Amino acid sequence: MTERGQRTRSAIVAAAAQLMSERGVAATSLDDVLAACGAGKSQLYHYFGSKQELIAAVIDHQLQGILAGQPRLEHMHTWEDFEGWAADLLSMHAGPDGPYACPLGSLVGELDGDPALQIELDSAFCTWESYLARGLTRLGGRESSATTPTRAAWQPPPWRPCRAG
Structure with a gap:
């Protein structure tokens, strides 16, 4: 893909993500996305064969x-790093505009009728979880049947367990 093509694709995905965050997935049409980013239908369909493919790109x-907004996750080597990450996360949620809505979490209920997108969303959560699990492992977390770094990172629902990172 050319640099221009990458910019166009990124603009389409960013516009879709913004609109889906504001309006919801079902209330965001492909025409809305095109109007917001200034791309044409041929460009949209060049990069995405369907709205479902676009939604998968929005999930990513x-x-x-999220990962860019939590850089301490990747560089968690001390308990001070962990405490700094937790403080950053809490302050983000206590911002002046009120609690921060998780951009992935807000998609959960909207995508529960699409098994393929549920898999994409589950994979995204598992990737996010794996960063925290690796950091906790570096901090001395020991695997046991009761508490593992992965379980400490997030207890997944029993019907869709994450793959250990």
């Missing part, structure tokens, strides 16, 4: 935004 976009 949201995950990348």
